[in-house]
Amino acid sequence: MPVFDTMYCAQQINIPPELPDILKNFTKAAIRTQPKDLLLWSAAYFSALSEGECLPVKDRLEMNVATQKTDTGLTPGLLKTLNKQLSPRQSCSKEELQKKWRGLCLPMDQLETLLSLGSFSSDIDWMEFFALGCSALGGTLMSSLKVACEILTEDEEGGAARIPFDTFVKLYTYLAHLDGDMPQDHIDNFLSSLQLQVNKQDGLIQVSNFYISRK
Known part of the structure; x- marks a missing residue:
């Protein structure tokens, strides 16, 4: 033994x-x-x-949303x-x-x-799957992009939520094409108008540049 x-x-x-x-x-x-x-x-x-x-691991504890009636996962x-x-x-x-x-x-x-x-x-x-995840959380196109900016930004919480404009273009274009009802010229015109608001020094765009006026 x-x-x-x-x-x-x-x-x-x-x-x-x-x-x-x-x-x-x-x-x-x-x-x-x-x-x-x-x-x-x-x-x-x-x-x-x-x-x-x-x-x-999450960065911080998330509080339950009072208006959320069901668990969305x-x-x-x-x-x-x-x-x-x-x-x-x-x-x-x-x-x-x-x-x-x-x-x-x-x-x-x-x-x-x-x-x-x-x-x-x-x-x-x-990034395409990430965009769909934001869409599941945001509902509308603009709300989804706002969620994306708040997740991807390196700004402090509650700040401008800036992200690289190139990243925004990819997310917006993918979700707009997935929608299927948005004409290409509408997509191009919207992105062209936003490009004028991009910070020339760092190439960043912030939530207020597109969300408040288009939500």
């Missing part, structure tokens, strides 16, 4: 010195993210941690987390997106709806 070491006291248990900080950071992340399935999310969290990947905070996880490579596989989506405990039927709406194949252009 195999011989096992016998534990006689707690002092014999070797606790890695980094474990308390790991557990502390994990607890803070869980509180901020509020996952619906803690076990599923925890598996995704520690998998990403072990592989040195971006963690499935996706939220701006969760979409921002997905963007941090998947945007660096510009495109991702369907399997990778499904894995990250599931790790955030989001409903798979909502993902399948977005994939079907965008007619995506196995290779997914992330």
Whole structure:
């Protein structure tokens, strides 16, 4: 029979010195993210941690929207987390997106709806999928673009929510074409008028340049 070491006291248990900080950071992340399935999310969290990947963690706790009568699954905070996880490579596989989506405990039927709406194949252009995610949150075209700016901006919360104009053009053009009812000359004229308001030094456009007057 195999011989096992016998534990006689707690002092014999070797606790890695980094474990308390790991557990502390994990607890803070869980509180901020509020996952619906803690076990599923925890598996995704520690998998990403072990592989040195971006963690499935929100920047801050999101409060429930008082006017939201049903659970829509996706939220701006969760979409921002997905963007941090998947945007660096510009495109991702369907399997990778499904894995990250599931790790955030989001409903798979909502993902399948977005994939079907965008007619995506196995290779997914992330910014196009991101635009659809913003559309699911914003409803109208202008509201969707406002959501996109607030997620992508590097400005502080409550600031001008500026993003590169080139990024705005891609998001707007994709969603406008997806709508199908907007003439190309309307798209071109709108973007031309906005380009006059772009900051010439940094190439950024802010929410107030398009949202207030066109919502």
